[in-house]
Amino acid sequence: MPCILSKDEIEKTIAFHGHSCPGLAIGIRVAELALKVVGGKETDLVCVVETDMCGVDAIQFLTGCTYGKGNLIHKDYGKMAFSFYDRKSGKGFRALLRPGADGGIGSELRPVMRKVADATATDDERLRCSALREQLEKRYMNADLEELFEVTELKHPAPRPARVLESLRCEACGEMTMESRTRRFGGRTLCLPCFEKVEQKV
Ligand SMILES: [Zn+2]
Numbered sequence: 001m002p003c004i005l006s007k008d009e010i011e012k013t014i015a016f017h018g019h020s021c022p023g024l025a026i027g028i029r030v031a032e033l034a035l036k037v038v039g040g041k042e043t044d045l046v047c048v049v050e051t052d053m054c055g056v057d058a059i060q061f062l063t064g065c066t067y068g069k070g071n072l073i074h075k076d077y078g079k080m081a082f083s084f085y086d087r088k089s090g091k092g093f094r095a096l097l098r099p100g101a102d103g104g105i106g107s108e109l110r111p112v113m114r115k116v117a118d119a120t121a122t123d124d125e126r127l128r129c130s131a132l133r134e135q136l137e138k139r140y141m142n143a144d145l146e147e148l149f150e151v152t153e154l155k156h157p158a159p160r161p162a163r164v165l166e167s168l169r170c171e172a173c174g175e176m177t178m179e180s181r182t183r184r185f186g187g188r189t190l191c192l193p194c195f196e197k198v199e200q201k202v
């Protein structure tokens with residue numbers, strides 16, 4: 001079944017992200033899945049994304065899981081995988097984009113996209129690139145959720161809510177820094193940029 005979110009919700013998501021693209025479409029569909037499986041407003045939703053691509057914006061906009069609130073956690077694994085937990089009901093799942101989800105469009109698209117990025121593409125290739133991107137976006141928006149994502153149960157319980165931490169003064173630059181992001185070096189407490197500076201000299 002194609003995406004069941006309203007046209008208005010989809011348009012607002014595109015406006016939030018700044019453009020429409022295949023990556024955003026993946027995010028829209030996985031957000032749709034989350035709202036369907038773990039529910040909407042009454043939940044205490046946490047999302048773990050294993051990628052930092054366009055689609056994360058759709059998740060932030062549609063599910064209310066945001067970086068700023070701390071209920072969107074980025075793990076830099078470079079995988080198209082998205083886990084959702086409802087801390088109230090304990091329900092959750094991990095959705096991994098299936099390798100075949102692009103219907104084979106990706107294998108033609110990738111080399112052309114590379115040329116466009118390197119500014120070595122001809123006019124025809126540039127046109128082909130945007131046509132393929134549009135085709136791929138449509139495919140993601142119209143495919144069955146089943147066809148797009150492999151959904152599995154969560155292996156780990158939901159991450160706990162953000163802890164309230166102390167701030168320490170960096171003894172090099174003097175700026176206040178959350179204690180979990182400080183390092184001890186040569187008997188001093190340092191923020192990460194100051195630590196990296198002295199550590200490189202050793
Ligand atoms: Zn995008």
Ligand SMILES: [Zn+2]
Binds near residue numbers: 172173174193194195
């Ligand atoms: Zn510092």
